[in-house]
Amino acid sequence: MTTIGFGELKKGMRAKIAETPEPKDQVLRLYEMGLVPGTEFKVVKIAPLGDPIEIDLRGYRLCLRKQEMAGFEVEILG
Amino acid sequence: MKSKSSAKSAPKRVALVGNPNAGKTTLFNSLTGSKQKIANYPGVTVEQVSAFIEQDGVRAEFIDVPGLYSLDAVSEDEAVAVSVIHDKSIDLIVCVIDGSNLERNLFIYTQICALGRPIMVALTMVDRVEAKGEKLDVEKLSKFLGCKVIPLVGHKEKGIAALRTAIFAELANPTISGPVIDRTEAILPLKDRLNRMGFDLSVEELKAKIQEGEPAFEHYFDQFPELRPDFLLAKEGLERHLDPSARYHWTSKVQKEVISQIKKPRRAVTVTDKLDLILTHRVFGLGIFVLVMYLVFLCIYTFSKPAMDLIQNGFNSLGGVLGNLLQGAPVLRSLVVDGIVGGIGSVLVFLPQILVLFFCIALLEGTGYLARAAFLMDRLLGWCGLNGRAFIPLLSSFACAIPGIMAARVMPDQKSRLATILVAPLMSCSARLPVYMLLIGAFIEPQFGPFWAGFTLFAMHFLGFGLAIPVVFFINKKILKGKRLPFLLELPPYQLPKWKDIFIAMFTRGKVFVTTAGTTILVMSVIIWAAGYFPRYNIPAGTPPEVAAEIQLEHSVLGTFGKGIEPVFRPLGFDWRISTAILSAFPARETVVPSLGILFSLGKDDKKLDEKLSKKLIDAKWPDNKPLFTPWTAVGLMVFFALCAQCFSTLATVRRETNSRKWPWVMFIYMTVFAYVGALIVHLIAMLFGAS
Ligand SMILES: Nc1nc2c(ncn2[C@@H]2O[C@H](COP(=O)(O)OP(=O)(O)OP(=O)(O)O)[C@@H](O)[C@H]2O)c(=O)[nH]1
Numbered sequence: 001m002t003t004i005g006f007g008e009l010k011k012g013m014r015a016k017i018a019e020t021p022e023p024k025d026q027v028l029r030l031y032e033m034g035l036v037p038g039t040e041f042k043v044v045k046i047a048p049l050g051d052p053i054e055i056d057l058r059g060y061r062l063c064l065r066k067q068e069m070a071g072f073e074v075e076i077l078g
Numbered sequence: 079m080k081s082k083s084s085a086k087s088a089p090k091r092v093a094l095v096g097n098p099n100a101g102k103t104t105l106f107n108s109l110t111g112s113k114q115k116i117a118n119y120p121g122v123t124v125e126q127v128s129a130f131i132e133q134d135g136v137r138a139e140f141i142d143v144p145g146l147y148s149l150d151a152v153s154e155d156e157a158v159a160v161s162v163i164h165d166k167s168i169d170l171i172v173c174v175i176d177g178s179n180l181e182r183n184l185f186i187y188t189q190i191c192a193l194g195r196p197i198m199v200a201l202t203m204v205d206r207v208e209a210k211g212e213k214l215d216v217e218k219l220s221k222f223l224g225c226k227v228i229p230l231v232g233h234k235e236k237g238i239a240a241l242r243t244a245i246f247a248e249l250a251n252p253t254i255s256g257p258v259i260d261r262t263e264a265i266l267p268l269k270d271r272l273n274r275m276g277f278d279l280s281v282e283e284l285k286a287k288i289q290e291g292e293p294a295f296e297h298y299f300d301q302f303p304e305l306r307p308d309f310l311l312a313k314e315g316l317e318r319h320l321d322p323s324a325r326y327h328w329t330s331k332v333q334k335e336v337i338s339q340i341k342k343p344r345r346a347v348t349v350t351d352k353l354d355l356i357l358t359h360r361v362f363g364l365g366i367f368v369l370v371m372y373l374v375f376l377c378i379y380t381f382s383k384p385a386m387d388l389i390q391n392g393f394n395s396l397g398g399v400l401g402n403l404l405q406g407a408p409v410l411r412s413l414v415v416d417g418i419v420g421g422i423g424s425v426l427v428f429l430p431q432i433l434v435l436f437f438c439i440a441l442l443e444g445t446g447y448l449a450r451a452a453f454l455m456d457r458l459l460g461w462c463g464l465n466g467r468a469f470i471p472l473l474s475s476f477a478c479a480i481p482g483i484m485a486a487r488v489m490p491d492q493k494s495r496l497a498t499i500l501v502a503p504l505m506s507c508s509a510r511l512p513v514y515m516l517l518i519g520a521f522i523e524p525q526f527g528p529f530w531a532g533f534t535l536f537a538m539h540f541l542g543f544g545l546a547i548p549v550v551f552f553i554n555k556k557i558l559k560g561k562r563l564p565f566l567l568e569l570p571p572y573q574l575p576k577w578k579d580i581f582i583a584m585f586t587r588g589k590v591f592v593t594t595a596g597t598t599i600l601v602m603s604v605i606i607w608a609a610g611y612f613p614r615y616n617i618p619a620g621t622p623p624e625v626a627a628e629i630q631l632e633h634s635v636l637g638t639f640g641k642g643i644e645p646v647f648r649p650l651g652f653d654w655r656i657s658t659a660i661l662s663a664f665p666a667r668e669t670v671v672p673s674l675g676i677l678f679s680l681g682k683d684d685k686k687l688d689e690k691l692s693k694k695l696i697d698a699k700w701p702d703n704k705p706l707f708t709p710w711t712a713v714g715l716m717v718f719f720a721l722c723a724q725c726f727s728t729l730a731t732v733r734r735e736t737n738s739r740k741w742p743w744v745m746f747i748y749m750t751v752f753a754y755v756g757a758l759i760v761h762l763i764a765m766l767f768g769a770s
């Protein structure tokens with residue numbers, strides 16, 4: 001199983017969260033929004049200039065910055 | 079007045095809590111008939127709001143609170159919600175859950191139900207569930223949640239009556255639900271062993287000890303290696319980050335159990351996806367955004383013209399009629415015609431524009447486009463140290479800075495919140511519209527045509543936003559310290575705006591505008607009038623009336639004062655009358671319009687009472703008979719108003735929201751300096767070009 005960093009995701013990719021960083025305060029909110037290990041999601045859109053990125057997870061749309069997702073490793077599903 | 083005894087007893091308290099954008103306020107309005115703001119983006123409600131209703135002799139206070147994603151609040155609005163949830167005087171927590179976004183919405187339920195409080199669930203947006211071709215098994219959901227669940231559509235009557243009945247039934251006979259996820263399982267093996275060894279520790283005590291992470295407690299297990307595996311298991315089980323995982327594991331299981339696809343969705347590709355293809359397009363997205371904003375200002379300029387003319391004529395003829403009636407009492411006549419009718423009237427004529435602006439903003443907010451605009455703006459705002467989230471309060475500030483400043487509560491960290499608050503009043507609020515419309519109507523449109531008129535209006539609104547970016551950059555780099563939290567923004571599905579919500583937005587803000595006109599502006603107008611009318615000066619008989627009026631005005635309190643401060647504003651190309659009007663507008667900036675009106679009509683012949691204010695401005699002259707206003711002077715004055723902090727209520731709100739005296743002062747000073755320098759630059763440019 002190969003994983004890539006969150007920042008390398010491309011539009012339209014389906015992926016699964018494989019590894020997450022230490023649960024510091026800044027990261028806890030990401031977990032609480034549903035970005036926990038094993039979560040599958042789809043990259044819906046990447047804004048002009050590469051950031052932020054819109055993903056579809058758990059039946060809703062969330063927009064976040066690739067930059068701020070350091071430490072999140074994902075497994076590509078297709 | 080059915081039963082006096084129960085009406086007298088303290089009202090029951092019911093709180094509507096849940097995720098942002100779940101439909102809490104919609105429900106609150108439907109249940110209580112209130113008119114709170116509803117829009118399609120997360121973070122609309124930022125304060126708690128109450129309303130009372132009575133049923134069968136039981137009085138209940140309904141409380142609408144800001145949305146929250148977790149009991150571990152990160153922002154000020156979430157903190158408000160958390161404090162309501164923990165408030166023991168709440169008799170029933172109604173957890174509002176968006177049925178079309180069940181998996182995420184249930185997360186907060188797993189936290190709230192564990193508090194062991196009276197609880198029930200209002201399941202909103204069941205219409206969306208149906209549109210997706212899904213069926214939601216409410217019975218089953220209710221079993222999983224361990225409390226009553228009422229499905230409904232918030233803005234229709236569907237389910238509202240059932241919910242009201244259920245709420246009062248629960249108040250009489252509450253359901254206390256327990257935790258649906260019990261991580262104490264992980265501690266049980268350790269607890270059993272310890273209990274067997276003779277340590278009488280309860281689950282709670284043990285939990286607390288493990289979570290405290292006391293080294294002495296940990297070392298204790300070094301002495302009993304056989305206990306160590308159980309201890310580690312317990313410790314891991316209580317880890318904070320495992321917590322969300324366990325909860326989401328449960329919510330996704332529930333989602334799968336209760337929702338089944340019964341039909342094909344009505345549309346294969348959702349409308350949201352289709353619209354987003356264009357609206358947030360990599361290349362066109364930003365262009366479309368600018369175009370949308372331009373259209374907004376064009377609408378304001380063109381659509382409100384007829385209504386405005388109507389009101390203007392109304393006030394002018396009212397002035398004429400009253401003037402004739404009061405012919406015999408010159409002082410009263412001037413007070414009523416110049417001071418009151420001329421004062422408030424000159425502001426109220428701009429009500430149509432302001433309503434059109436509120437309409438456009440409500441449309442952007444109601445459809446869900448605002449959240450997309452925030453998505454597009456993130457990069458730009460990110461460059462200066464804010465993020466896309468800040469765009470929402472900033473755009474609201476185009477209606478009025480006060481709700482904008484309040485809306486900054488959604489910013490997840492104090493640093494971004496303060497930076498957003500400090501630049502919110504730079505956004506050109508609706509109170510500046512009258513100034514722009516007056517000056518554009520008098521000096522830009524007649525000479526340059528409607529295209530440039532619309533453009534000027536757009537440019538004035540853009541100016542503040544454009545300046546906000548370097549200001550925030552500076553504030554973030556030099557002034558504020560502190561960590562930043564990651565940018566997270568939920569993008570709700572697009573929807574057709576609900577006319578009722580748009581009407582509420584227009585009505586509530588329009589009311590504020592009219593009330594200000596009837597209070598602050600009325601008082602200021604009368605003060606300005608009195609200062610311009612008294613003391614009466616002895617003018618030699620035979621002076622032509624036009625000249626006499628001018629001499630009188632120049633010798634009044636206002637005239638003396640105005641001449642005194644004129645040197646300060648002279649470098650900007652403003653005479654004493656404009657300077658006085660500017661100063662009179664510090665409490666509330668719209669006052670400049672009546673002030674100009676009073677200043678320019680007191681200095682005029684009585685016979686020209688019903689002349690339009692714009693005409694008076696066009697006719698105004700310097701002492702050397704050159705026209706006072708050129709288009710450049712008008713632009714300079716507009717720039718001054720676009721940038722100046724002329725609003726006491728805003729400063730008071732900043733004081734309250736930042737809980738400090740320092741920040742309102744910082745804001746006042748930097749904005750006033752900007753205004754002065756901005757107008758100065760315009761005047762210098764004018765002199766350069768004017769010469770050629
Ligand atoms: N289709 C549908 N839309 C709804 C329903 N209830 C609310 N909405 C829409 O959902 C959006 C959010 O509604 P609000 O009532 O403002 O949500 P809220 O929970 O108060 O949101 P915050 O104040 O941001 O926490 C609005 O655009 C509503 O019109 C519903 O039952 N069905």
Ligand SMILES: [Mg+2]
Nearest residue numbers: 102103122123
């Ligand atoms: Mg709300």
